[in-house]
Amino acid sequence: MTPKLRTALALSLSTLCATTASAQAEVTVQFWHSFSKGNEKALEQIITNFEAANPDIKIDADFIGNYNDIVTKLQAAIPANRAPDAVIMEVTRYGLFADRGVLADLTGYLDADPLKEQLFDFARKVGVYNGKNYIIPFNSSTPVLYYNKDILTRAGFTEEPALKTYDDVLKVARQITEKLGSEGISGVAAPGQFARWGLVMDNDSNLIDPDSNEVLLDAPNTIEAYQWMASLVHEHKVASPDGVTEEDNGRDAFWAGKVGIMFNSTGNYTQSRKALGDKLAVRPMPCNKVCSVPIGGAGIGILSSAKQEVKDAAYKFISFAASAESNAIWFAGTGYMPINKGAARQPAAAEALKTQPGIDVAIEQLEFAHGRPRPPVVTWMRSSEYDQWQAMALGQRDVAETLKAFATSTRNESQRLSN
Amino acid sequence: MPRKFTPYLFVLPLIAFIVVFTYIPILTSLNLSVREWDFLSPDKPFVGFENYRLLLDSHEFWNSLRVTAIFAFVSVPIRLVLALLIASFLVRETLSARILRGALFLPFVTSTVSIAVIFSWVFSTDYGMANALLRAIGGEKVPWLQDPAIALWVLILVNTWKQLGYDVIIYIAGLQAISNELYDAAAVDGGGRLHVFRRVTVPLVMPTTYFLLVISVIEAFQIFTIVNVMTHGGPAGATDMLVNMLYRTGFTLFDIGKGSALAVLLFAILITLAWIKARVIGRKVHYEA
Amino acid sequence: MKPDNPLVTGLALVAGLIFLSPALYSIWMSFQAADAFYAGKLKFTLDNYALAIGQYHFARYLLNSIIVSGLVTVIGITLSTMAAYAFARYEFPGGNFLFGAVIATLMIPSHISLIPNYLTLAKVDLLDTYAGLILPAISNGFAAFFLRQYIRGIPRALDEAAYMDGARPWQVLWRVIVPIAKPAILSMGLYVFITEWNNYIWPLVAVGKEDLYTLQIGLARLYRLNPGEGGIDWPLVMAASTITILPVLIGFVLIERHLVRGITMGAVK
Numbered sequence: 001m002t003p004k005l006r007t008a009l010a011l012s013l014s015t016l017c018a019t020t021a022s023a024q025a026e027v028t029v030q031f032w033h034s035f036s037k038g039n040e041k042a043l044e045q046i047i048t049n050f051e052a053a054n055p056d057i058k059i060d061a062d063f064i065g066n067y068n069d070i071v072t073k074l075q076a077a078i079p080a081n082r083a084p085d086a087v088i089m090e091v092t093r094y095g096l097f098a099d100r101g102v103l104a105d106l107t108g109y110l111d112a113d114p115l116k117e118q119l120f121d122f123a124r125k126v127g128v129y130n131g132k133n134y135i136i137p138f139n140s141s142t143p144v145l146y147y148n149k150d151i152l153t154r155a156g157f158t159e160e161p162a163l164k165t166y167d168d169v170l171k172v173a174r175q176i177t178e179k180l181g182s183e184g185i186s187g188v189a190a191p192g193q194f195a196r197w198g199l200v201m202d203n204d205s206n207l208i209d210p211d212s213n214e215v216l217l218d219a220p221n222t223i224e225a226y227q228w229m230a231s232l233v234h235e236h237k238v239a240s241p242d243g244v245t246e247e248d249n250g251r252d253a254f255w256a257g258k259v260g261i262m263f264n265s266t267g268n269y270t271q272s273r274k275a276l277g278d279k280l281a282v283r284p285m286p287c288n289k290v291c292s293v294p295i296g297g298a299g300i301g302i303l304s305s306a307k308q309e310v311k312d313a314a315y316k317f318i319s320f321a322a323s324a325e326s327n328a329i330w331f332a333g334t335g336y337m338p339i340n341k342g343a344a345r346q347p348a349a350a351e352a353l354k355t356q357p358g359i360d361v362a363i364e365q366l367e368f369a370h371g372r373p374r375p376p377v378v379t380w381m382r383s384s385e386y387d388q389w390q391a392m393a394l395g396q397r398d399v400a401e402t403l404k405a406f407a408t409s410t411r412n413e414s415q416r417l418s419n
Numbered sequence: 420m421p422r423k424f425t426p427y428l429f430v431l432p433l434i435a436f437i438v439v440f441t442y443i444p445i446l447t448s449l450n451l452s453v454r455e456w457d458f459l460s461p462d463k464p465f466v467g468f469e470n471y472r473l474l475l476d477s478h479e480f481w482n483s484l485r486v487t488a489i490f491a492f493v494s495v496p497i498r499l500v501l502a503l504l505i506a507s508f509l510v511r512e513t514l515s516a517r518i519l520r521g522a523l524f525l526p527f528v529t530s531t532v533s534i535a536v537i538f539s540w541v542f543s544t545d546y547g548m549a550n551a552l553l554r555a556i557g558g559e560k561v562p563w564l565q566d567p568a569i570a571l572w573v574l575i576l577v578n579t580w581k582q583l584g585y586d587v588i589i590y591i592a593g594l595q596a597i598s599n600e601l602y603d604a605a606a607v608d609g610g611g612r613l614h615v616f617r618r619v620t621v622p623l624v625m626p627t628t629y630f631l632l633v634i635s636v637i638e639a640f641q642i643f644t645i646v647n648v649m650t651h652g653g654p655a656g657a658t659d660m661l662v663n664m665l666y667r668t669g670f671t672l673f674d675i676g677k678g679s680a681l682a683v684l685l686f687a688i689l690i691t692l693a694w695i696k697a698r699v700i701g702r703k704v705h706y707e708a
Numbered sequence: 709m710k711p712d713n714p715l716v717t718g719l720a721l722v723a724g725l726i727f728l729s730p731a732l733y734s735i736w737m738s739f740q741a742a743d744a745f746y747a748g749k750l751k752f753t754l755d756n757y758a759l760a761i762g763q764y765h766f767a768r769y770l771l772n773s774i775i776v777s778g779l780v781t782v783i784g785i786t787l788s789t790m791a792a793y794a795f796a797r798y799e800f801p802g803g804n805f806l807f808g809a810v811i812a813t814l815m816i817p818s819h820i821s822l823i824p825n826y827l828t829l830a831k832v833d834l835l836d837t838y839a840g841l842i843l844p845a846i847s848n849g850f851a852a853f854f855l856r857q858y859i860r861g862i863p864r865a866l867d868e869a870a871y872m873d874g875a876r877p878w879q880v881l882w883r884v885i886v887p888i889a890k891p892a893i894l895s896m897g898l899y900v901f902i903t904e905w906n907n908y909i910w911p912l913v914a915v916g917k918e919d920l921y922t923l924q925i926g927l928a929r930l931y932r933l934n935p936g937e938g939g940i941d942w943p944l945v946m947a948a949s950t951i952t953i954l955p956v957l958i959g960f961v962l963i964e965r966h967l968v969r970g971i972t973m974g975a976v977k
Contacts, residue, residue: 036933062918065933072671073916079458080830082916100459184545241565242544245654248934383672391655396567405478412473416455425877429794430806433787436847439828441813444821451823513712515720522724528960529731530906532924533949536931537734540942546746548730580730641817644908648928662819662909669823670913679823686820693815 026056027313030084032064032073034298035334038271042333046326050317057313067093067298068386071379078102085306086314089135090298091126093382095374096417098134103301107133109315115322115340123339125371127299135299136318139336141265142293142362142369143198143285146272150279151260155179160281166203166228166288169261173238176260188261189250190233190243190393193385194296195263200225201370204289213375215414218400218407221289226392227399234395244393247386265296266362269335273356282358284365291368297336337362377414384409445686451679458673470680480681482656483664486571490660491639494575499631501579502586507620509587510594520591524584531581535648538577539564567657570650574658577645582638586631593627594620633696637689661685731953738946745943756947760930764944766951768919769926774955775838776911776922777904780845785897788848789889792855793881797867807856813849819909826913836917844914845904851896858892859885898963905956923952 035043040063047059064070067090074097077083089097097103110116110133116124123137145163152161155176162168173187191199197207205221208214216222232239240259243250254262255275262272263285273280285293300318302311320326324342331338332352343349352359372378388406391397452470454463474480505523509516526534541548542563550560563573597620643662646652652659652667659667665685669678725732737745744751760766794800795807825844826835834840862885870880886893911922921929927948934940 075458075673076670076826076913077916079827080835080916081833082836096459102459241562241654245565245650252934380672380674387653387656390653394565394567394655396655396657409477417457423800426794426798426800426803429798429877429881430791433791433810433847433852434806436787436843437810437813437849440825440844440847441816441821442809444824444828445816447824447827448820513716515712515717518717518720519724522727525728525957525960526731528902528956530924530927530949530952530956532906532908532927533952534731536927536945536949537730539931540734540946541730543940546942548733580727637817641819643819644906644924647908647912648931665819665822666909666913675823682820682823686817689817690815 027309028058028060029086029310029314029317031059031061031086031300031314031317032070032084033061033088034064034067034070034090035088036063038274039267039334042330045329045333046321047317049326049329050320053320054313054316057316059317068383072383074102081305083303083305085310086300086302086318088138088298089301091135091296092372092374093379094135094299094301095129096376096379097301098129098132099376101304103134104304104306104311105132105134106136106302106315106318109133109319110136113319115319118324118340118342119322120339120341122295122366122369122371126295126297129374135301136322137297137299137339138318138321139267139330139334140295140297140339141194141267141336142295142365143195143263144266144269144358144361144365145283145285146254146262146264146268147281147283148254148257148260148276148279149281151176151180151185151257155260163261163283164286164288166286169286170228170232170236170238173232173261174236177236177238180260185258185260186240186253187238187259188232189254189259189263190239190241190247191229191263192243192247192250193382193389194265194294196226196229196385196389197294197372198263198285199229199288201292201294202286202288202290203228204292206372207381208373208375208378210370210373213373213414215377215381215407215410217381217410218404223400223403225288226389226403230389230392230395230399233393241394244390265336266359267297267334267336269356269359269362270333271335273335273358280358282361284361293365293369295369295371331359332356335359335362337366375414376417377410380413380417381410448679448682448686451675452683454676456675458675466676470676471684474677474680474684479656479659479664483659483661486656486658487640487642487660490571490575490578490642491636494578495632495635495639497575498579498583498586498635499628502583502631503590503621503624503628505583506587506590506594507616510591520584520587522584523587526581527584529581531644532648534577534581535645538573538580539649542573564650565654567655570654570657574645574649577649578639578642581645582635586635589631590624590627593624597623629696633692637692637696640685640689640692661688734946735950735953737943738950740943742941742943756944757951759944760948760951764926764930764948765918765921766923766926766948769921769923770951770955772838772920773905773923776841777901779838779842780904781897781901783842784846784848784900785851785893787846788851788896789855789886789893790881791852792859793885795852795856796859797864810849810852813847814853822909822913825910829914835914836920838920840914841911841920841922844910845907848900851900854896855889855892858889862888898959902956902959927952 033043043061047061051057051059062084064073067088070088071090071093074083074087083102089103094103106127110127115136119137123140126137126140127133127135147163152172155172156179157172157175161172163172169188176185176187200207200222203221203225205219205225206216207222209216233241233244240250240253243253250259251262251264251268253259254264255272257276257279266282269282284291300321302314302318306314321330322340324340324346327338327340327343328346328349330336331343332348338344338349344353384406388402392399392402451463453465453467455466455470456463505519509520540546544550544560544562544565547563549563553560561569564570641662642660643666646658646660646663647666650658652663661681662685665678665681668674668681738756739752739754741751741753741755791810795803795810821844829835829840829843834843866884866888867880870884875883906924907922908924908928911925912928915921915925927945930948931940931945
């Protein structure tokens with residue numbers, strides 16, 4: 001038996017026997033999150049620091065899946081009384097849970113917390129629903145444009161091409177696919193949902209109107225944006241359908257050096273840099289009609305069902321995770337934007353800004369970044385959008401027709417939810 | 420003499436489980452299907468047949484029904500023809516027949532999730548076995564599970580691979596029941612092998628064929644695991660079978676009313692199929708005997 | 709069994725291997741180091757298994773699968789045998805009606821009870837427990853039906869002899885019927901065990917806690933979450949898949965005959 005195997009066996013046996021016998025901390029906070037791979041390591045670092053500073057609190061952190069998986073699992077958990085105590089909630093999808101009283105109102109906690117003054121305005125606002133604070137920001141992002149310098153050079157771009165409009169991007173992607181397609185390299189990764197929303201905003205539209213909560217899925221500029229995105233896959237064939245059926249595939253292919261351009265959250269910065277090194281370039285999102293990017297990311301909420309002492313402990317952790325020190329570790333370890341005004345002064349953050357070119361692109365985009373609305377229907381809309389996108393991107397259904405039908409069903413759903 | 424209530428004591432535990440986990444749920448589903456609920460709200464308002472109307476109005480439902488029907492009515496006949504041919508070769512008690520029967524039967528008892536994972540690899544675009552073989556004979560790589568026109572056929576293939584052994588075993592049992600004298604008689608009549616197969620084997624295993632046909636179609640209407648692991652119903656709904664849609668509507672979109680309405684419709688479809696089975700098989704078996 | 713022409717046997721072996729090649733290749737792949745594998749080289753290793761068991765807790769999932777499938781089989785077969793005995797040996801008011809209710813479950817798709825069973829178990833706080841995994845799977849109308857048919861074939865004279873000796877009904881069941889029906893009970897038990905082992909949709913909704921994942925859920929999740937820095941770490945996934953297949957595979961080799969009998973008897977209804 002190899003030593004590794006032996007250790008593994010011993011470990012698994014001991015976990016079997018010791019599930020209940022682990023050292024009893026005074027309060028355990030069960031925490032669901034969405035961070036895997038490198039980002040999970042950065043989170044673990046913050047948790048370790050917190051537990052060292054608060055030996056009476058244990059954070060029992062579970063990786064659940066992506067934001068959508070978390071929302072799904074949380075909703076299923078409510079009738080079963082098996083929700084955790086604290087949970088990462090993406091900024092557009094927690095409205096439903098705030099609305100239904102699943103999330104605890106944290107306004108009182110935040111008002112009494114010096115953290116409130118330390119948070120950037122844009123970050124603090126993502127946690128507010130109907131005037132109350134339901135989540136405390138943790139990871140904030142905007143989508144950015146990543147490209148692989150090596151691939152662009154080999155495709156014949158001796159100088160950096162313009163990447164301002166849809167046409168610019170398509171031109172570059174086409175040239176890459178033509179020149180390097182035979183090596184299995186494609187021009188651009190099919191945009192993920194966050195990037196899709198961003199590209200719609202670039203086209204001077206939105207999915208839901210931020211002021212009136214009106215559904216804009218069938219607005220002419222939204223349709224035009226989706227037509228362009230879908231054409232990348234099925235008409236121009238500069239994006240692989242692999243990234244349509246499984247969003248992460250596009251990102252994985254970019255990391256593997258198989259894709260020239262990727263639109264994705266700045267939260268992928270550190271891992272992209274790890275994968276591509278100096279070949280990685282980061283640029284702002286295109287501005288097809290206007291310059292406008294969505295503010296994404298997530299915050300941590302506390303479940304109303306948690307016991308009071310657990311709520312207090314969970315809030316302590318949430319506040320610690322958003323502190324300047326933790327936020328700097330998080331920023332440097334992942335590429336998510338700083339949310340705490342003090343983070344930039346921390347040595348870890350200063351070091352990252354100096355040595356990691358492009359990590360600041362998302363921050364610079366903040367001047368034209370916009371928060372997004374989060375009425376309850378957004379949760380349903382985002383869960384449903386994946387299938388609609390697949391049908392459009394794979395050329396199965398007409399874009400305008402699909403979006404019109406989707407807009408109608410979203411309006412129906414919105415009405416249903418407000419009953 | 421045993422006392423009067425003895426038999427009730429013996430059947431009670433089983434009946435209790437059946438009532439709680441099978442019969443009451445049917446009533447619950449019926450009830451939920453005329454209500455609106457998302458697991459979160461305290462109330463479940465009554466909405467009449469609205470959920471059924473929305474469902475029958477939706478592109479999704481008809482797509483799902485179409486995909487499921489194609490899956491069932493294409494894959495089942497292919498399987499049965501293959502299985503009968505193979506079974507007529509493997510019915511002999513020889514070592515080679517034993518080996519092949521074992522090999523064919525193995526996938527049937529293997530975990531469906533494992534099979535789905537293994538075939539996800541076989542048909543993965545970049546590292547898969549299927550594309551490696553294609554390239555070896557000079558072909559282009561095919562995006563098996565990413566192309567809406569192909570993905571359903573891949574699932575049909577995988578399900579056939581898994582189920583074929585079961586059909587073969589059942590056919591063998593059916594064939595063994597046919598007496599050798601009948602074969603001999605047919606051979607004496609001067610029929611060749613093909614003739615005997617068509618005139619003797621096929622008609623005499625008809626009851627087995629009907630049995631397999633109906634249970635396979637019913638099973639095909641309930642397929643979920645392969646879909647959930649390999650495609651999630653994608654690409655673009657091309658493999659969105661009914662149970663997958665039910666799972667998605669109920670447990671990812673949390674439209675509990677619509678999900679229950681879909682469950683009721685699926686139930687109605689399957690009961691109809693089962694009823695046809697009872698009618699047709701009942702008659703056929705009677706007729707053949 | 710007749711041994712036949714060695715050439716035919718050889719061909720049969722090759723055909724069988726080709727048919728099973730995807731599965732066999734996946735097992736072989738599970739013993740390859742991932743880096744070498746993607747670089748087109750071969751390097752034997754057990755590390756994938758170490759990783760599956762250590763970091764991804766497949767030993768725990770294996771244990772869960774054994775507990776769940778084992779209990780479903782034992783409890784389910786016990787209840788079915790008791791009911792089958794009563795239906796086979798007693799004429800009692802409502803008996804036919806109850807038997808009809810049992811038979812009817814064969815036609816009722818399990819999916820109609822998915823959401824209701826979730827809510828039922830949620831109400832009694834049994835989701836995320838072994839009980840929650842086991843209870844809805846226990847009632848098995850088919851086993852009851854099948855065993856009833858079998859028991860009806862056992863001569864009543866045997867029961868009556870036992871009653872003469874002063875046995876009680878449950879003693880007759882236990883000492884007379886069960887020993888004779890043992891092959892049928894065993895075959896049915898195997899069938900139930902394998903069905904439950906491969907059960908997917910119910911554990912998928914009923915279990916949220918990783919501690920209670922069965923092998924099927926653990927494997928599907930491992931595959932979906934794409935461990936590894938880039939794409940999927942196929943050798944690791946295949947090691948997990950092999951762990952999932954293995955127990956049934958071993959069982960299959962040991963008891964193929966019983967299994968085949970259970971399944972064919974199932975068909976002749």
